[in-house]
Amino acid sequence: MTLQNIQDDLSAADTLEPRAKLFRGLGDPSRLAILDALLSDERSVQEIVTQTGLGQPNVSNHLRCLLDCGLVSRRNEGRFVRYRLADRRIADLIRDADQLLASTAVGVDACRSYTG
Amino acid sequence: MTLQNIQDDLSAADTLEPRAKLFRGLGDPSRLAILDALLSDERSVQEIVTQTGLGQPNVSNHLRCLLDCGLVSRRNEGRFVRYRLADRRIADLIRDADQLLASTAVGVDACRSYTG
DNA sequence: CTAACGTATCAGTGGATAATGATATGACAT
């Protein structure tokens, strides 16, 4: 085993799980729809429910997930709660993914391992 | 509903599923470990098995998934099969994710929705 | 031809999780 491999393994041990978790956070159509709704502006839960067509408890669940992950932040306003993206780089990450998907090489549909 | 929302919905309908699928492809520790092994160089299945500690059928399964998705490409060499990243931007995406995780705000561990 | 090796496929299994309906919590208005 080379030094390079050792370094890879060391860094992998520490960063693999969080990395996977971040990508999994982004790897659900419902959560992506929610993030999409937040791309342009801050939104209340109701607005997100309307825009995404998802059920309200479902949206709340995913928002909790996204909040715990630190991907969104919230702000109370009376009985409304307004959510927004926690970091610009999240939008960047999504855009980069779209660019990658626009490449001819990357054709995710063909993957039979999961139905997505 | 504003024009902006309509545009969001239209783009979402087309790109949400593939996007989610791409992120899910990246959202598994085993697949990330495999991609990690390929970051620095081309590798045979055996080498990946050794470096990741995963089972051989398991690695083959994930490689098939990654291949179908277009995230890796393969090359036959005798009875060996050597895999490599299909696109530099995949490594970029992973690095960007790591940078995001280095931020204080994004702390994925706290997410209780999935154990990952 | 046959043995040995590298890789891929398959079926079975356990564990994880997204969605739903019911319900709880909290805030505002009258």
Next chain:
DNA sequence: ATGTCATATCATTATCCACTGATACGTTAG
């Protein structure tokens, strides 16, 4: 105080998917 609205939580269910062991396929060596 009470009703109403916005949001969050909970339990249930049904589905999905990663892993394993056995095995098949393909290639090289002897």
